[in-house]
Amino acid sequence: MADAERVTAAVMIIGDEILSGRTQDTNLNFIARYLGTYGVDVAEARVVGDIAEEIIAALNHLRARYDYVITTGGIGPTHDDITADCVAAAFGVALEEHPDILALMRDRWGEEPNPARRRMARVPVGGSLVRNPVQGPPGFQIGNVFVLAGVPQIMRGMMDDVGPRLRTGKVVIARTVRVEGIGESVMAAPLEALARAHKTLSMGSYPFFSQDGFGANLVIRGRDAAEVETAVGELLEALAPLGARSVRRVEA
Amino acid sequence: MADAERVTAAVMIIGDEILSGRTQDTNLNFIARYLGTYGVDVAEARVVGDIAEEIIAALNHLRARYDYVITTGGIGPTHDDITADCVAAAFGVALEEHPDILALMRDRWGEEPNPARRRMARVPVGGSLVRNPVQGPPGFQIGNVFVLAGVPQIMRGMMDDVGPRLRTGKVVIARTVRVEGIGESVMAAPLEALARAHKTLSMGSYPFFSQDGFGANLVIRGRDAAEVETAVGELLEALAPLGARSVRRVEA
Numbered sequence: 001m002a003d004a005e006r007v008t009a010a011v012m013i014i015g016d017e018i019l020s021g022r023t024q025d026t027n028l029n030f031i032a033r034y035l036g037t038y039g040v041d042v043a044e045a046r047v048v049g050d051i052a053e054e055i056i057a058a059l060n061h062l063r064a065r066y067d068y069v070i071t072t073g074g075i076g077p078t079h080d081d082i083t084a085d086c087v088a089a090a091f092g093v094a095l096e097e098h099p100d101i102l103a104l105m106r107d108r109w110g111e112e113p114n115p116a117r118r119r120m121a122r123v124p125v126g127g128s129l130v131r132n133p134v135q136g137p138p139g140f141q142i143g144n145v146f147v148l149a150g151v152p153q154i155m156r157g158m159m160d161d162v163g164p165r166l167r168t169g170k171v172v173i174a175r176t177v178r179v180e181g182i183g184e185s186v187m188a189a190p191l192e193a194l195a196r197a198h199k200t201l202s203m204g205s206y207p208f209f210s211q212d213g214f215g216a217n218l219v220i221r222g223r224d225a226a227e228v229e230t231a232v233g234e235l236l237e238a239l240a241p242l243g244a245r246s247v248r249r250v251e252a
Numbered sequence: 253m254a255d256a257e258r259v260t261a262a263v264m265i266i267g268d269e270i271l272s273g274r275t276q277d278t279n280l281n282f283i284a285r286y287l288g289t290y291g292v293d294v295a296e297a298r299v300v301g302d303i304a305e306e307i308i309a310a311l312n313h314l315r316a317r318y319d320y321v322i323t324t325g326g327i328g329p330t331h332d333d334i335t336a337d338c339v340a341a342a343f344g345v346a347l348e349e350h351p352d353i354l355a356l357m358r359d360r361w362g363e364e365p366n367p368a369r370r371r372m373a374r375v376p377v378g379g380s381l382v383r384n385p386v387q388g389p390p391g392f393q394i395g396n397v398f399v400l401a402g403v404p405q406i407m408r409g410m411m412d413d414v415g416p417r418l419r420t421g422k423v424v425i426a427r428t429v430r431v432e433g434i435g436e437s438v439m440a441a442p443l444e445a446l447a448r449a450h451k452t453l454s455m456g457s458y459p460f461f462s463q464d465g466f467g468a469n470l471v472i473r474g475r476d477a478a479e480v481e482t483a484v485g486e487l488l489e490a491l492a493p494l495g496a497r498s499v500r501r502v503e504a
Contacts (some may be wrong), residue, residue, distance in 0.1 A: 016456055019294045021284030022426070022471065024460070025277075028299065032273030044306070046297035047280065052298070077437040078457040079444035081344055116440030135461055151435035151459065174274070181292075185329040188368030206275070207329040207403065209387055209421045216369075219274065 007169035009035055010062040011045040014055060014073035015150055016084055018047050026070045027155055034159050039169030039223075040068065049073060055086040063090070063145050068166065073150030075139065077116035084140075087122035087147055098123040101137050140193040142163065170223040175232050180215035181245025183207075190238035191218060199230050200224065213245070259421035261287055262314040263297040266307060266325035266335055267402055270299050271287035279324045279407055286411050291421030291475075292320065307338040314394075315342070315397050320418065325402030327391065329368035332477060339399055349377040352387050383413040393417065422475040427484045432467035433497025435459075442490035443470060450483050452476065465497070 011031050017023040025047065032042045048054045055074075060186050062069045074083030088095040101121040105113040113121065120137040123129070130139035130146060140149040140161075148158045160194040165207055177185060178188060184207050195203045201222035208215060222228045231247070263283050267438045269275040277299065295318055300306045307326075314321045326335030340347040353373040356364040365373065372389040382391035382398060387411040391400040391467070393414075400410045431439060436459050447455045453474035460467060470487060474480045484501070491499050 008388060016473075017458060018280070019297065020285060020424070020426070021281050021288055021294070024281045028270070029273050029276045032271060036273055042273070043301065045271065047297035049295065050454075074461060076457065077435075078440045079447050080454075080456050099412070114437060116437035119440070120437075131458070143268070151461070172272070174272070180353070185366060185368035185372075188330045188371070195331050202268060202302075204331075204332050205328065206269060207328060209403070209405070217446075221272070228276075 005169060005186075007038075007040045007068075008043040008066040008169055009040050009068040009070060010066045012055075012058060012062060012069060012071040013047040013150075014050070014071055016049045016080070017074075019049050026152055027150070029072055030152065030156060031072075031159065035070075035164065035166075036172060038163055038166050039171040039242050040166055041172070041180040044157055049174060050080045050082060052082055052089070053085065056090045059087065059090045059145065063143065066138050067144060067209065069145045070148060070162065072148050073227055075120065075137075075147060075149055077119050081119065083147060084119075084124065087142060087145060087178065090219065091124055091126070091142055091145075093142075094123045095122045097121045098127075098129065098140075100129060104137065121171055128159050129166065133160070160179075170187070172221050172223055173228050174219055174221045175228055176250050177218045177220075177232065177235055177239070177247060178250045179218060179244050179247050180213055180240060181213050182188050182215065182242055184216045186242055187218065187239065190242075191235070194238065197234075198222070198227060201227060201231055203231075215244070217250070254269055255499050257421060259290075259292045259320075259419055261292050261319040261320040261322060262293055262294040262318045264301070264310060264314060264321060265297065265299040265329045265402075265423070266323055267299075268332070270325075278404055279402070282404065282408060283322055283324075283411065286415065287418075289320075290344045290415055290418050291423040292418055293421070293424070293459065294312065296332040302332045302334060304334055304338050304341070307335065308342045311339065311342045315395065316443060319396060322400060323395045323397065323412065324400050327372065327389075327399060327401055329371050333371065333401060336371075336374050338476075339394060339397060343376055343378070343394055343397075345377045345394075347374045347379055349373045350392075351382065352381060356389065382410050385409040423477055424473050425467075425477050425480050426471055426473045427480055428502050429470045429472075429484065429487055429491070429499060430467065431470060431491060431496050431499050434467065434494055437470045439468065439470065439491065440480070440495055442494075446483060446487055446490065449486075450474070450479060452478050453479060455483075467496070467498075469502070472486050 127140040127142035204219045206217045261427040379394035456471045
């Protein structure tokens with residue numbers, strides 16, 4: 001889907017627990033859908049462990065390449081929470097305790113935060129805070145990088161303070177045609193012809209197999225609603241003679 | 253967790269549908285757990301879209317860096333299935349129709365495969381097949397790269413032909429201590445001291461918040477079972493005076 005006005009983002013999931021399989025990541029999926037509503041495309045995602053050099057290298061690569069980077073994970077109070085340190089190192093700036101976070105902590109607990117909690121008050125110099133409406137200290141933004149919590153409920157809450165800061169793109173419209181009773185290989189030629197005829201659209205085919213039968217969801221995506229609709233019409237026409245048990249537009 | 257004998261892998265999830273948020277990936281989690289049983293650590297994961305240059309660049313980076321790379325997605329019959337082409341390009345070899353796959357197809361359908369199906373018979377020269385016990389054509393291996401289907405049920409079946417081909421490492425043992433009623437910040441100092449005392453182990457803290465209360469799962473991981481047990485004992489001792497409502501070993 002070529003588009004000069006495309007706004008892009010990368011997602012960096014930070015944490016050994018994702019790579020070990022202990023935890024199933026759901027943050028990428030949420031962020032991708034959320035950014036989609038702002039017309040921002042997730043162009044790449046990486047999962048990296050709790051290793052400073054890896055985090056710094058990946059972050060520097062991604063922030064130079066995409067309009068935005070969103071990281072999740074590694075901002076808690078324990079020794080394996082090194083994301084803030086790595087972001088500061090990537091930007092070549094110091095990490096300082098942010099007075100607003102210290103004030104929030106004193107306010108909440110009614111006492112001076114201990115050293116572990118103070119770790120969570122550290123923000124790279126030049127960063128601004130990302131509001132945490134759920135639990136615990138804020139995230140932060142520095143340059144085009146947003147640093148969010150890894151716990152999904154908290155990350156989701158923080159995204160509401162990220163969205164309004166983004167340069168928005170034109171929202172991608174996706175339309176799905178569900179075809180049952182014929183295989184992808186039967187639809188491949190007409191789908192490819194359609195893709196060639198509509199270079200600004202992207203077309204995907206996602207097969208399914210169930211007890212009730214098999215088939216594929218054909219998805220047409222693009223930023224021009226009229227062209228997407230035209231292509232869906234042409235697709236339905238091209239599928240008509242192929243002998244499917246059912247061809248219909250569906251929501252997802 | 254420093255270890256000279258560590259065997260590493262990277263996972264590459266290929267597909268626009270993951271980056272758009274249409275599909276929640278579960279392949280990384282399955283592969284990470286599966287490889288764990290062979291003592292192989294997933295050291296990094298990437299999600300890339302259906303763009304040839306991106307796939308080729310990521311694959312060449314990862315296969316040079318880790319012992320193994322496992323890719324999922326993009327090996328179906330439609331125009332957006334470009335993984336085999338990209339793997340061949342990354343290795344600088346041609347893509348040829350594999351006679352065993354063509355034979356499987358003729359056998360299954362009792363007819364000559366159409367051009368879309370023939371796409372799925374293409375394997376980079378020098379590659380060997382990865383058995384697909386579920387549905388459709390095989391995956392393949394070339395060098396240290398395994399190319400598997402994206403559909404989770406099929407990918408999972410294929411992994412059973414991947415595991416036995418791997419150089420195995422020493423399996424990582426993970427032990428979890430669940431602590432309720434005190435926050436991570438209270439446990440951070442003893443956990444860090446323990447991590448410093450056991451450099452070959454990795455220690456993670458994963459907070460939880462529920463209606464019933466809050467706390468953290470503290471996870472100690474390592475390849476030496478005796479040292480892991482020693483560290484768990486020391487951890488329980490260090491946690492005893494902290495006033496938790498409950499401290500206990502749990503399965504996950």
